Amino acid sequence: MKNTRLLALVILLVAFVAVVYRFWDVVMLFFLSAIIAYLLSPIVNLLTFGKRVPRGIAVAVTALGVVGLIVWLGVLFIPYAVEQITGIVNDLMAYAGNFDRLLESLNELLASWHLPQAVLDWATKLVGQADAYLAKLFSLMLNWLMNTTTGLFDVVVVVILIVYFMLDGARMIDNGISALPQRAAVRVRRVVTESNRYTWKYLGTRVLISLGMAAVSYCGFRIIGLRYALLFAIIAFIMDFIPYFGSIIAGVVDTVFALVTGGVALAVKVLIFVLVVQQVEGNVVAPKLQGKSVDLHPIWVMFSLLACSELWGPVGMLISTPVAAVVKTALRELYYYMIGDEKRSAVAAAVAETAVPAPDKAE
Numbered sequence: 001m002k003n004t005r006l007l008a009l010v011i012l013l014v015a016f017v018a019v020v021y022r023f024w025d026v027v028m029l030f031f032l033s034a035i036i037a038y039l040l041s042p043i044v045n046l047l048t049f050g051k052r053v054p055r056g057i058a059v060a061v062t063a064l065g066v067v068g069l070i071v072w073l074g075v076l077f078i079p080y081a082v083e084q085i086t087g088i089v090n091d092l093m094a095y096a097g098n099f100d101r102l103l104e105s106l107n108e109l110l111a112s113w114h115l116p117q118a119v120l121d122w123a124t125k126l127v128g129q130a131d132a133y134l135a136k137l138f139s140l141m142l143n144w145l146m147n148t149t150t151g152l153f154d155v156v157v158v159v160i161l162i163v164y165f166m167l168d169g170a171r172m173i174d175n176g177i178s179a180l181p182q183r184a185a186v187r188v189r190r191v192v193t194e195s196n197r198y199t200w201k202y203l204g205t206r207v208l209i210s211l212g213m214a215a216v217s218y219c220g221f222r223i224i225g226l227r228y229a230l231l232f233a234i235i236a237f238i239m240d241f242i243p244y245f246g247s248i249i250a251g252v253v254d255t256v257f258a259l260v261t262g263g264v265a266l267a268v269k270v271l272i273f274v275l276v277v278q279q280v281e282g283n284v285v286a287p288k289l290q291g292k293s294v295d296l297h298p299i300w301v302m303f304s305l306l307a308c309s310e311l312w313g314p315v316g317m318l319i320s321t322p323v324a325a326v327v328k329t330a331l332r333e334l335y336y337y338m339i340g341d342e343k344r345s346a347v348a349a350a351v352a353e354t355a356v357p358a359p360d361k362a363e
Contacts, residue, residue, distance in 0.1 A: 028312070029157060029158065029161070030161060032158065033157075033158050033161035033162045033165055034161075034165050034169065035319075036158075036162050037161075037162045037165030037166045037169055038165075038169070040062055040063075040066065040162070040166060041166065041169070041170075042200075043058075043062045043065075044058045044059055044062050044166055047061060047062070055167065056167065059163055059166045059167050062166065063159070063162065063163055063166075067159075081231070084228050084230075084231045085231070087228065088228055088231070088257065091227070091260075091261055173192065177189050177192070183337070184337065187333040187334075187336070187337050188333075190333060191326075191329050191330050191333050194329050195322075195325065195326040195329055195330075198322070198325045198326075198329075199322045199325070199326070202321060202322055202325070203322070205286075205289045206240075206241060206321075208289065209240070209281065209285055209286055209289060210236075210237045210238075210240040210241060211237065212281075212285065213236055213237065213240050213247075213277065213281055214233040214234065214236050214237035214240075215233070216277055217229075217232065217233045217236045217274075217277065218230055218232075218233035220273045220277065221233065221254070221270070221273075224266070224269045224270060224273060225262070225266065226254065226257070226258055226262070226266065226270055227261065228257075232250075232253070232254050232257075235250050235253065236250045236254075238318075240281075241317075241318045242305070242317045242318060242320075243301050243302075243305055243320065243321055244298075244301070244302070244305075245305075246317075247278050247281070247282075248278075250274075251271070251274040251275070251278065254270050254274055255267050255270050255271045255274065258270040258271075296321070296324055296325060296328065300324055300328065301320070301321060301324055303324075304320045304321065304323055304324035304327070305317060305320040307320075308320040308323055
Protein backbone atom coordinates (compact mmCIF):
# COMPACT_ATOMS: atom_id res chain seq x y z
CA MET A 1 0.00 0.00 0.00
CA LYS A 2 2.85 2.33 0.87
CA ASN A 3 4.56 1.63 -2.45
CA THR A 4 1.28 2.32 -4.27
CA ARG A 5 0.97 5.74 -2.62
CA LEU A 6 4.60 6.50 -3.46
CA LEU A 7 4.05 5.52 -7.10
CA ALA A 8 0.92 7.67 -7.27
CA LEU A 9 2.86 10.60 -5.80
CA VAL A 10 5.63 10.20 -8.38
CA ILE A 11 3.10 10.07 -11.23
CA LEU A 12 1.38 13.22 -9.95
CA LEU A 13 4.71 15.05 -9.68
CA VAL A 14 5.71 14.06 -13.20
CA ALA A 15 2.33 15.14 -14.55
CA PHE A 16 2.60 18.43 -12.69
CA VAL A 17 6.07 19.14 -14.10
CA ALA A 18 4.87 18.28 -17.61
CA VAL A 19 1.90 20.66 -17.34
CA VAL A 20 4.10 23.47 -16.01
CA TYR A 21 6.60 22.95 -18.82
CA ARG A 22 3.89 22.90 -21.49
CA PHE A 23 2.13 26.04 -20.23
CA TRP A 24 5.18 27.86 -18.88
CA ASP A 25 4.12 31.35 -20.07
CA VAL A 26 0.69 30.97 -18.51
CA VAL A 27 2.22 29.71 -15.26
CA MET A 28 4.55 32.71 -15.16
CA LEU A 29 1.58 35.04 -15.64
CA PHE A 30 -0.14 33.48 -12.63
CA PHE A 31 3.13 33.48 -10.67
CA LEU A 32 3.70 37.19 -11.32
CA SER A 33 0.13 38.01 -10.32
CA ALA A 34 0.44 35.96 -7.13
CA ILE A 35 3.67 37.74 -6.13
CA ILE A 36 2.14 41.18 -6.66
CA ALA A 37 -0.97 40.20 -4.70
CA TYR A 38 1.24 38.85 -1.92
CA LEU A 39 3.19 42.12 -1.72
CA LEU A 40 -0.07 44.10 -1.57
CA SER A 41 -1.69 41.87 1.05
CA PRO A 42 -0.47 43.90 4.07
CA ILE A 43 -2.41 46.93 2.79
CA VAL A 44 -5.59 44.84 2.46
CA ASN A 45 -5.03 43.34 5.93
CA LEU A 46 -4.57 46.80 7.38
CA LEU A 47 -7.81 48.09 5.85
CA THR A 48 -9.74 45.03 7.02
CA PHE A 49 -8.30 45.06 10.55
CA GLY A 50 -11.10 44.74 13.08
CA LYS A 51 -13.61 44.15 10.25
CA ARG A 52 -13.84 47.91 9.72
CA VAL A 53 -13.91 47.56 5.94
CA PRO A 54 -15.26 44.60 3.92
CA ARG A 55 -12.48 42.72 2.16
CA GLY A 56 -13.93 43.38 -1.30
CA ILE A 57 -13.89 47.13 -0.72
CA ALA A 58 -10.39 46.93 0.76
CA VAL A 59 -9.14 45.07 -2.32
CA ALA A 60 -10.79 47.61 -4.65
CA VAL A 61 -9.29 50.57 -2.75
CA THR A 62 -5.85 48.93 -2.76
CA ALA A 63 -5.98 48.13 -6.48
CA LEU A 64 -7.14 51.63 -7.45
CA GLY A 65 -4.56 53.23 -5.18
CA VAL A 66 -1.70 51.17 -6.63
CA VAL A 67 -2.79 51.84 -10.22
CA GLY A 68 -3.01 55.56 -9.49
CA LEU A 69 0.43 55.53 -7.85
CA ILE A 70 1.98 53.67 -10.80
CA VAL A 71 0.46 56.12 -13.29
CA TRP A 72 1.62 59.10 -11.23
CA LEU A 73 5.17 57.75 -10.86
CA GLY A 74 5.25 56.83 -14.55
CA VAL A 75 4.27 60.35 -15.59
CA LEU A 76 6.96 61.81 -13.32
CA PHE A 77 9.77 59.28 -13.56
CA ILE A 78 9.82 57.78 -17.05
CA PRO A 79 10.39 61.09 -18.95
CA TYR A 80 13.07 62.04 -16.41
CA ALA A 81 14.77 58.64 -16.68
CA VAL A 82 14.70 58.76 -20.49
CA GLU A 83 16.20 62.25 -20.41
CA GLN A 84 18.93 61.25 -17.95
CA ILE A 85 19.92 58.05 -19.75
CA THR A 86 19.91 59.83 -23.11
CA GLY A 87 22.19 62.47 -21.59
CA ILE A 88 24.56 59.79 -20.28
CA VAL A 89 24.79 58.12 -23.69
CA ASN A 90 25.42 61.48 -25.37
CA ASP A 91 28.08 62.34 -22.80
CA LEU A 92 29.86 59.05 -23.38
CA MET A 93 29.93 59.75 -27.10
CA ALA A 94 31.10 63.33 -26.56
CA TYR A 95 33.92 62.26 -24.22
CA ALA A 96 35.13 59.49 -26.51
CA GLY A 97 38.12 61.61 -27.58
CA ASN A 98 39.13 62.27 -23.98
CA PHE A 99 38.84 58.58 -23.26
CA ASP A 100 41.23 57.73 -26.10
CA ARG A 101 43.82 60.10 -24.67
CA LEU A 102 43.24 58.62 -21.23
CA LEU A 103 43.75 55.17 -22.67
CA GLU A 104 47.10 56.19 -24.16
CA SER A 105 48.23 57.51 -20.78
CA LEU A 106 47.14 54.30 -19.12
CA ASN A 107 49.08 52.24 -21.66
CA GLU A 108 52.20 54.27 -20.94
CA LEU A 109 51.71 53.75 -17.20
CA LEU A 110 51.29 49.99 -17.58
CA ALA A 111 54.32 49.81 -19.86
CA SER A 112 56.42 51.59 -17.23
CA TRP A 113 55.65 48.73 -14.82
CA HIS A 114 57.41 46.31 -17.23
CA LEU A 115 54.49 43.90 -17.31
CA PRO A 116 54.44 41.02 -19.83
CA GLN A 117 53.21 42.04 -23.26
CA ALA A 118 50.27 39.63 -23.06
CA VAL A 119 49.08 41.33 -19.86
CA LEU A 120 49.47 44.76 -21.46
CA ASP A 121 47.48 43.72 -24.51
CA TRP A 122 44.69 42.23 -22.35
CA ALA A 123 44.44 45.34 -20.13
CA THR A 124 44.44 47.65 -23.15
CA LYS A 125 41.68 45.69 -24.83
CA LEU A 126 39.60 45.53 -21.65
CA VAL A 127 39.84 49.22 -20.84
CA GLY A 128 39.43 50.18 -24.48
CA GLN A 129 36.06 48.45 -24.65
CA ALA A 130 34.79 49.82 -21.32
CA ASP A 131 33.17 52.94 -22.78
CA ALA A 132 31.46 50.88 -25.48
CA TYR A 133 30.08 48.44 -22.90
CA LEU A 134 28.84 51.30 -20.72
CA ALA A 135 27.16 53.04 -23.65
CA LYS A 136 25.52 49.74 -24.64
CA LEU A 137 24.26 49.24 -21.08
CA PHE A 138 22.57 52.61 -20.90
CA SER A 139 21.22 52.20 -24.43
CA LEU A 140 19.59 48.94 -23.33
CA MET A 141 18.13 50.70 -20.29
CA LEU A 142 16.76 53.45 -22.52
CA ASN A 143 15.19 50.93 -24.88
CA TRP A 144 13.68 49.09 -21.93
CA LEU A 145 12.11 52.26 -20.56
CA MET A 146 10.69 53.14 -23.97
CA ASN A 147 9.22 49.65 -24.41
CA THR A 148 7.82 48.96 -20.95
CA THR A 149 4.26 48.55 -22.17
CA THR A 150 3.17 44.96 -22.72
CA GLY A 151 0.14 43.58 -24.50
CA LEU A 152 -3.15 45.06 -23.32
CA PHE A 153 -4.64 41.59 -22.91
CA ASP A 154 -1.83 40.45 -20.59
CA VAL A 155 -2.18 43.60 -18.50
CA VAL A 156 -5.92 43.06 -18.08
CA VAL A 157 -5.41 39.39 -17.20
CA VAL A 158 -2.74 40.24 -14.61
CA VAL A 159 -4.95 42.89 -12.98
CA ILE A 160 -7.88 40.47 -12.77
CA LEU A 161 -5.67 37.72 -11.32
CA ILE A 162 -4.20 40.09 -8.75
CA VAL A 163 -7.68 41.07 -7.57
CA TYR A 164 -8.74 37.42 -7.26
CA PHE A 165 -5.56 36.47 -5.43
CA MET A 166 -6.02 39.34 -2.97
CA LEU A 167 -9.63 38.33 -2.41
CA ASP A 168 -9.24 34.56 -2.07
CA GLY A 169 -5.52 33.74 -2.13
CA ALA A 170 -5.19 33.03 1.60
CA ARG A 171 -8.40 30.98 1.60
CA MET A 172 -7.22 28.96 -1.41
CA ILE A 173 -3.93 28.13 0.32
CA ASP A 174 -5.69 27.19 3.54
CA ASN A 175 -8.18 24.96 1.71
CA GLY A 176 -5.39 23.27 -0.21
CA ILE A 177 -3.43 22.54 2.97
CA SER A 178 -6.53 21.29 4.79
CA ALA A 179 -7.14 18.75 2.00
CA LEU A 180 -3.77 17.08 2.71
CA PRO A 181 -3.25 14.24 5.20
CA GLN A 182 -2.73 15.60 8.69
CA ARG A 183 0.98 14.76 8.91
CA ALA A 184 1.69 16.38 5.54
CA ALA A 185 -0.62 19.34 6.30
CA VAL A 186 1.35 20.17 9.46
CA ARG A 187 4.59 20.32 7.52
CA VAL A 188 3.19 22.29 4.58
CA ARG A 189 1.63 24.81 6.96
CA ARG A 190 4.98 25.09 8.70
CA VAL A 191 6.70 25.78 5.37
CA VAL A 192 4.14 28.46 4.47
CA THR A 193 4.35 30.15 7.87
CA GLU A 194 8.13 30.12 8.03
CA SER A 195 8.50 31.28 4.40
CA ASN A 196 6.06 34.14 4.98
CA ARG A 197 7.91 35.19 8.11
CA TYR A 198 11.30 35.08 6.40
CA THR A 199 10.15 36.87 3.24
CA TRP A 200 8.72 39.87 5.06
CA LYS A 201 11.70 40.07 7.38
CA TYR A 202 14.06 39.98 4.41
CA LEU A 203 12.08 42.50 2.34
CA GLY A 204 11.77 44.93 5.23
CA THR A 205 15.45 44.96 6.10
CA ARG A 206 16.58 44.82 2.45
CA VAL A 207 14.47 47.80 1.41
CA LEU A 208 15.69 49.76 4.44
CA ILE A 209 19.34 48.93 3.75
CA SER A 210 19.06 49.65 0.02
CA LEU A 211 17.29 52.97 0.62
CA GLY A 212 20.09 53.98 2.96
CA MET A 213 22.64 52.85 0.37
CA ALA A 214 20.93 54.94 -2.31
CA ALA A 215 20.66 58.03 -0.10
CA VAL A 216 24.33 57.88 0.91
CA SER A 217 25.36 57.24 -2.70
CA TYR A 218 23.38 60.25 -3.94
CA CYS A 219 24.90 62.59 -1.35
CA GLY A 220 28.40 61.25 -1.98
CA PHE A 221 28.11 61.51 -5.76
CA ARG A 222 26.86 65.08 -5.49
CA ILE A 223 29.75 66.04 -3.22
CA ILE A 224 32.31 64.31 -5.43
CA GLY A 225 30.87 65.98 -8.54
CA LEU A 226 29.62 62.94 -10.47
CA ARG A 227 26.91 63.92 -12.94
CA TYR A 228 23.49 62.20 -12.91
CA ALA A 229 23.91 61.43 -9.20
CA LEU A 230 20.20 60.69 -8.69
CA LEU A 231 20.08 58.15 -11.53
CA PHE A 232 23.19 56.36 -10.29
CA ALA A 233 21.70 56.30 -6.76
CA ILE A 234 18.53 54.67 -8.15
CA ILE A 235 20.67 52.10 -9.97
CA ALA A 236 22.51 51.41 -6.68
CA PHE A 237 19.17 50.90 -4.89
CA ILE A 238 17.92 48.38 -7.46
CA MET A 239 21.19 46.50 -7.90
CA ASP A 240 21.65 46.21 -4.12
CA PHE A 241 18.90 43.57 -4.09
CA ILE A 242 21.08 41.23 -6.18
CA PRO A 243 23.34 39.21 -3.84
CA TYR A 244 27.10 39.67 -4.15
CA PHE A 245 27.18 40.95 -7.74
CA GLY A 246 24.63 43.77 -7.66
CA SER A 247 26.67 46.32 -5.72
CA ILE A 248 29.82 45.39 -7.66
CA ILE A 249 28.10 45.98 -11.00
CA ALA A 250 26.70 49.32 -9.83
CA GLY A 251 30.15 50.37 -8.58
CA VAL A 252 31.80 49.42 -11.88
CA VAL A 253 29.21 51.43 -13.83
CA ASP A 254 29.75 54.48 -11.59
CA THR A 255 33.55 54.26 -11.81
CA VAL A 256 33.74 53.72 -15.57
CA PHE A 257 31.38 56.63 -16.24
CA ALA A 258 33.47 58.84 -13.95
CA LEU A 259 36.62 57.70 -15.76
CA VAL A 260 35.19 58.47 -19.19
CA THR A 261 33.68 61.86 -18.34
CA GLY A 262 35.94 63.14 -15.56
CA GLY A 263 39.28 61.43 -15.89
CA VAL A 264 41.36 59.37 -13.48
CA ALA A 265 41.03 61.75 -10.51
CA LEU A 266 37.22 61.62 -10.50
CA ALA A 267 37.22 57.87 -11.11
CA VAL A 268 39.52 57.25 -8.15
CA LYS A 269 37.29 59.36 -5.89
CA VAL A 270 34.18 57.50 -7.00
CA LEU A 271 35.90 54.11 -6.66
CA ILE A 272 37.14 54.83 -3.13
CA PHE A 273 33.75 56.17 -2.09
CA VAL A 274 31.88 53.16 -3.52
CA LEU A 275 34.26 50.68 -1.88
CA VAL A 276 33.93 52.36 1.52
CA VAL A 277 30.13 52.47 1.32
CA GLN A 278 29.92 48.83 0.22
CA GLN A 279 32.26 47.67 2.99
CA VAL A 280 30.27 49.54 5.64
CA GLU A 281 27.00 48.17 4.28
CA GLY A 282 28.20 44.58 3.92
CA ASN A 283 30.17 44.30 7.17
CA VAL A 284 28.36 46.65 9.57
CA VAL A 285 24.87 47.73 8.51
CA ALA A 286 23.52 44.53 6.92
CA PRO A 287 24.67 42.15 9.70
CA LYS A 288 23.32 44.56 12.33
CA LEU A 289 19.85 44.82 10.77
CA GLN A 290 19.46 41.33 9.38
CA GLY A 291 21.21 39.41 12.11
CA LYS A 292 21.03 35.68 11.41
CA SER A 293 17.79 35.88 9.47
CA VAL A 294 19.63 35.12 6.20
CA ASP A 295 20.76 31.67 7.29
CA LEU A 296 21.82 30.56 3.81
CA HIS A 297 25.17 29.26 2.65
CA PRO A 298 26.74 31.45 -0.08
CA ILE A 299 26.82 28.49 -2.48
CA TRP A 300 23.06 28.02 -2.08
CA VAL A 301 22.51 31.75 -2.63
CA MET A 302 24.69 31.69 -5.75
CA PHE A 303 22.83 28.69 -7.17
CA SER A 304 19.50 30.39 -6.50
CA LEU A 305 20.74 33.58 -8.15
CA LEU A 306 21.77 31.78 -11.34
CA ALA A 307 18.68 29.56 -11.43
CA CYS A 308 16.22 32.42 -10.85
CA SER A 309 18.03 34.52 -13.45
CA GLU A 310 17.66 31.68 -15.94
CA LEU A 311 13.95 31.30 -15.17
CA TRP A 312 12.78 34.90 -14.75
CA GLY A 313 15.58 37.14 -16.02
CA PRO A 314 16.53 40.30 -14.10
CA VAL A 315 13.43 40.07 -11.91
CA GLY A 316 14.52 36.59 -10.83
CA MET A 317 17.86 37.94 -9.66
CA LEU A 318 16.07 40.41 -7.39
CA ILE A 319 13.94 37.73 -5.69
CA SER A 320 16.55 34.97 -5.65
CA THR A 321 17.32 35.18 -1.92
CA PRO A 322 13.69 34.79 -0.69
CA VAL A 323 13.20 31.99 -3.23
CA ALA A 324 16.31 30.24 -1.90
CA ALA A 325 14.98 30.44 1.66
CA VAL A 326 11.55 29.11 0.67
CA VAL A 327 13.02 26.20 -1.30
CA LYS A 328 15.42 25.37 1.52
CA THR A 329 12.56 25.27 4.02
CA ALA A 330 10.43 23.11 1.72
CA LEU A 331 13.29 20.66 1.07
CA ARG A 332 14.01 20.41 4.78
CA GLU A 333 10.40 19.53 5.60
CA LEU A 334 10.20 17.11 2.67
CA TYR A 335 13.32 15.32 3.87
CA TYR A 336 12.04 14.97 7.43
CA TYR A 337 8.66 13.85 6.11
CA MET A 338 10.28 11.09 4.05
CA ILE A 339 12.36 9.77 6.95
CA GLY A 340 9.52 10.29 9.43
CA ASP A 341 11.57 12.39 11.87
CA GLU A 342 9.00 14.78 13.35
CA LYS A 343 11.18 15.72 16.31
CA ARG A 344 14.11 17.06 14.26
CA SER A 345 11.68 18.89 12.00
CA ALA A 346 10.06 20.65 14.93
CA VAL A 347 13.47 21.59 16.36
CA ALA A 348 14.61 23.04 12.99
CA ALA A 349 11.39 25.04 12.69
CA ALA A 350 11.80 26.38 16.24
CA VAL A 351 15.38 27.47 15.48
CA ALA A 352 14.23 29.24 12.30
CA GLU A 353 11.40 30.96 14.18
CA THR A 354 13.88 32.24 16.77
CA ALA A 355 16.26 33.53 14.07
CA VAL A 356 13.51 35.21 12.06
CA PRO A 357 10.99 36.99 14.31
CA ALA A 358 7.41 36.99 13.09
CA PRO A 359 6.41 40.32 11.54
CA ASP A 360 3.48 42.27 12.87
CA LYS A 361 0.42 41.73 10.73
CA ALA A 362 -3.21 42.63 10.88
CA GLU A 363 -5.71 39.82 10.82
